[in-house]
Amino acid sequence: MKSYHDIVGDGGSRILEQVAEQRARIADGLAGVRHLVAIGSGKGGVGKSTLTLHLAGALRARGLRVAILDADFNGPSQARMAGVQEAVFIPPPSPDGFGGARGGKVALPRTSNGIGVFSIGSLIPESAALDFESTAQGESHTWRATKEFALLGEILGGFEWGALDLLLFDLPPGAERTVQYADYLGSRASFVLVTIPSEVARGVVARSADALAKGSHRVLGYVENMSGYYCRDCQAVKPLFPSTDRSSLDIPCLGSVPFDPELARLCDSGIPLAGMPDTPVSRALDHVAQQLLDTLEPSQ
């Protein structure tokens, strides 16, 4: 009797064929992107999204072509922070339909300083939770993650990413989610982990780093966010967390970024950070950007 592997094709369901087509569409959409960099942590509340946006701004200020994909579908924040909550999505001119041979890609909303941003926050109001129709409502633990990755695939394949130096992914919290994204994005993606100066956060980030290492994923290093706070009155960086001997993370440190209440206010207001004044925070972000580029392309 024949086995599964003796039979060519799937008898007409075309499921595997369609999954392969999805992957081809994604590869085609990302063909012009030099670097896929995912900003994750594992820990929630460490400032991944804020750092992603500010890092994109620092890279953009260097003249690089940058876009952000807000992959935190259940807690999207980039739309508000980048000022694209009211973005208008324009149907593409391609005549052969979405996913057709000639593209049919939707243009990305952009910040005033030219950073492309896709965020679910541009599609649904902040007061609404992301919901999917399902034949198995109330049993979302059996299918929801798969559905979210299918959505990620549609976003990657359906939008016009174009020629980019860096596409930054703002990942959701959760060490297991970080690894799932790593598996989905594959070997083209590199990872930056964000922590804060607390043992609790570093412990979770260490677990994420270990999980990524087990999958042979490339971890560029970590950024210590909220490494102090910048007081604009005295123009000094002061401690935010108690100073203790902290356990080390066995990955390179790309830099430390102090907390700046003014930047937090701008983020809440959706005011892009173009032309950020010269402060210890902007210098720290620029340093992280340089370290990131040096790590991605050591020869340059």
Added chain:
Amino acid sequence: MKFLCVPCDSPMKLQTVGPPDRGSLSVVYACPECGYEMAMLTNAYETQLVQSLGVRIGPDAATAAPASGKCPFTTMVPQTEGAPAKTADPMTVRWTAAAEARLANVPEFVRPMARLGIEKYAREQGALEVDEKMLDAARDFFGM
């Protein structure tokens, strides 16, 4: 998943996919050798698992009923500020067939917001019809 006709040792071929019925799909396979037919009746979990992959099931998957149902965000869109009323409205914006065809180029989950945004732009221009020129003008206006 593949199906084998054991007496013929021949792979069975998908014939028809019935419309979803309370979360269940009816997928009929037949043996090309002996003509024996069988139906796979999925439970809601199995149906949803396949739907979650973002694929369609059927002999012609490109035209078969969408496995994922309607846009996942449709029910949330009316909560968005500026959403048009469902009742007849003299300010309702019409779409030409060509503009509708271009809208079909937009991924399904973005389509409702794309429609709302363009209609809002059209109203701001004093127009009650969206055609391809309007779409091109909007693309230029928003710097895309």
